[in-house]
Amino acid sequence: MQDVMSQSTTIFTAWYRPMLARQAGEEHRAASALELFFDLCFVVAVAQASSAFEHELVSGRPGRGLLGYALVFFAIWWAWMNFTWFASAYDTDDVPYRLLTLVQIIGALVMAAGASAALEHGDFAVITWGYVVMRLAMVSQWVRAACTDRERRRSALRYAVGILVLQVAWLVRLAGPVDGGTVTFAVLAVLELAVPVWAERAEGTAWHPQHIAERYGLFTLIVLGESVMAAGLAVGAALETHQRLGAVLPVALGGLLTVFALWWMYFAQDAPRRLRTQRTAMSWGYGHYVVFAAAAAVGAALAVNVAHVTGDRALTDVQAAAVYTVPVALFVTCVWLLHRRAAQVSAAGNVLPPAAAVVVLSLTFAPFSVLGTGVVASLLIAGSVVIARREEEESGS
Known part of the structure; x- marks a missing residue:
C-alpha cells in the first residue's frame, strides 16, 4: 500500500508541480x-x-x-x-x-x-x-x-x-x-x-535578463526571416512571369542588404546589460512593439515594391518608397534608442544610427529607394564596425 501511494505521489508530482518563481540570476537559463x-x-x-x-x-x-x-x-x-x-x-x-x-x-x-x-x-x-x-x-x-x-x-x-x-x-x-x-x-x-x-509595483516578478534578451532576439530573428520569405516569394513570382527583371533585381538586392544590416544592428547590442531595472525592462519590452512591427512591415513593403516596379501602379512612386523607408528608419531609430544609454560607444558611434535613419527617410523621394536604403544600412554597419574596432585599439593601447 505504501509503495502504491509513493508511486501515485511521484506520478502526481510529474503531472503537477507548484508554480514557484525561478531565480533571476539562474545560470544557463535558455529558451x-x-x-x-x-x-x-x-x-x-x-x-x-x-x-x-x-x-x-x-x-x-x-x-x-x-x-x-x-x-x-x-x-x-x-x-x-x-x-x-x-x-x-x-x-x-x-x-x-x-x-x-x-x-x-x-x-x-x-x-x-x-x-x-x-x-x-x-x-x-x-x-x-x-x-x-x-x-x-x-x-x-x-x-x-x-x-x-x-x-x-x-x-x-x-x-x-x-x-x-x-x-x-x-x-x-x-x-x-x-x-x-x-x-x-x-x-x-x-x-x-x-x-x-x-x-x-507590488512585489514584482523575478524575470531573467539573459532569458528575456534571448527570447526577444529569437523572435526578432524569426520575424526578419519571415520578411525575407515574403520578399523571396514576391521576387520569385516576378521572375516566373519575366516581368521587368532589370527593375526587380535592384529591389531584391536592396532588400537583402537591408534585412542583413537590420539583423547585424540588432544582435550587435548587449541586451542583458540594458535589462538592469524594472523601469528599463518596461521600456525595453514596450519599445519592441515598434521593432517587431517594423521588421514585419519590411517584408510586406518589399513585396509591394516588387509589384510596383513590375507594373502595379496603385501607389505613387513616393508612396511605394515610403512604405519601405519608414519602417526601416523606425527599426534603426528604435533599436538605437533602446540601447543608447547602455551601449558604451563614442559620440561618433552614437550619431550614426539617427543620421542613417534621416538619410533613409530622405531616400523616399529618390529613385531606386529600396536599393539606396540597403546601401545606407550597410554603410551604417560598416561605420559602426570601424568605430568599434578603433575604440578597442585605443582602449588596448
Missing part, C-alpha cells in the same frame, strides 16, 4: 523547446497580418492598411510579450502549464485567421475572440502563481484581475458601434499596457 514552438506558431499570425497589410497597400489603401496593421499587430505583440515575461518568471513545464500554453497557441492561430478580416474590412470579431482565449489562459497561469508563490502573490493577483477585467471589456467592445471602434481600441490598449506597471 525552452515549448517557447520556441510557441514563437513559431505566433509567426503565423505575424505572417497573416503582414500579408493583409501588403494586400491593402497594393490595393491603394495605405492609410486604412497602416491603421489596421498597427491595431492587429498590437494584439499579436502584446499577447506574445505577456507570455514571454511570465515564462521568464514562472516556468514549471508541467502538464497544466503545457496545456494552457497550447490554449494560447490555439488563440494565436484564431488571431491569424482573423487578421485579414480585421485589416480589410475592419471586422475584429475573430481576432478579438482569439486574443481573449489567449489572455484568459494567462489569467489561469497567474492564478496558479498566486496560489503557490506567496512572496509575489499580490503581483500575481493584480495581473490576473487586471487581465480578466479587460477581457470582459474587449468582448463588450464587439457589441459597440463600429465608428467608435478605434477610440475604444486605443483606450483598452492603454489599459492593457498599464496592467504590468500596476502589478509590478
Whole structure:
C-alpha cells in the first residue's frame, strides 16, 4: 500500500508541480523547446497580418492598411510579450502549464485567421475572440502563481484581475458601434499596457535578463526571416512571369542588404546589460512593439515594391518608397534608442544610427529607394564596425 501511494505521489508530482518563481540570476537559463514552438506558431499570425497589410497597400489603401496593421499587430505583440515575461518568471513545464500554453497557441492561430478580416474590412470579431482565449489562459497561469508563490502573490493577483477585467471589456467592445471602434481600441490598449506597471509595483516578478534578451532576439530573428520569405516569394513570382527583371533585381538586392544590416544592428547590442531595472525592462519590452512591427512591415513593403516596379501602379512612386523607408528608419531609430544609454560607444558611434535613419527617410523621394536604403544600412554597419574596432585599439593601447 505504501509503495502504491509513493508511486501515485511521484506520478502526481510529474503531472503537477507548484508554480514557484525561478531565480533571476539562474545560470544557463535558455529558451525552452515549448517557447520556441510557441514563437513559431505566433509567426503565423505575424505572417497573416503582414500579408493583409501588403494586400491593402497594393490595393491603394495605405492609410486604412497602416491603421489596421498597427491595431492587429498590437494584439499579436502584446499577447506574445505577456507570455514571454511570465515564462521568464514562472516556468514549471508541467502538464497544466503545457496545456494552457497550447490554449494560447490555439488563440494565436484564431488571431491569424482573423487578421485579414480585421485589416480589410475592419471586422475584429475573430481576432478579438482569439486574443481573449489567449489572455484568459494567462489569467489561469497567474492564478496558479498566486496560489503557490506567496512572496509575489499580490503581483500575481493584480495581473490576473487586471487581465480578466479587460477581457470582459474587449468582448463588450464587439457589441459597440463600429465608428467608435478605434477610440475604444486605443483606450483598452492603454489599459492593457498599464496592467504590468500596476502589478509590478507590488512585489514584482523575478524575470531573467539573459532569458528575456534571448527570447526577444529569437523572435526578432524569426520575424526578419519571415520578411525575407515574403520578399523571396514576391521576387520569385516576378521572375516566373519575366516581368521587368532589370527593375526587380535592384529591389531584391536592396532588400537583402537591408534585412542583413537590420539583423547585424540588432544582435550587435548587449541586451542583458540594458535589462538592469524594472523601469528599463518596461521600456525595453514596450519599445519592441515598434521593432517587431517594423521588421514585419519590411517584408510586406518589399513585396509591394516588387509589384510596383513590375507594373502595379496603385501607389505613387513616393508612396511605394515610403512604405519601405519608414519602417526601416523606425527599426534603426528604435533599436538605437533602446540601447543608447547602455551601449558604451563614442559620440561618433552614437550619431550614426539617427543620421542613417534621416538619410533613409530622405531616400523616399529618390529613385531606386529600396536599393539606396540597403546601401545606407550597410554603410551604417560598416561605420559602426570601424568605430568599434578603433575604440578597442585605443582602449588596448
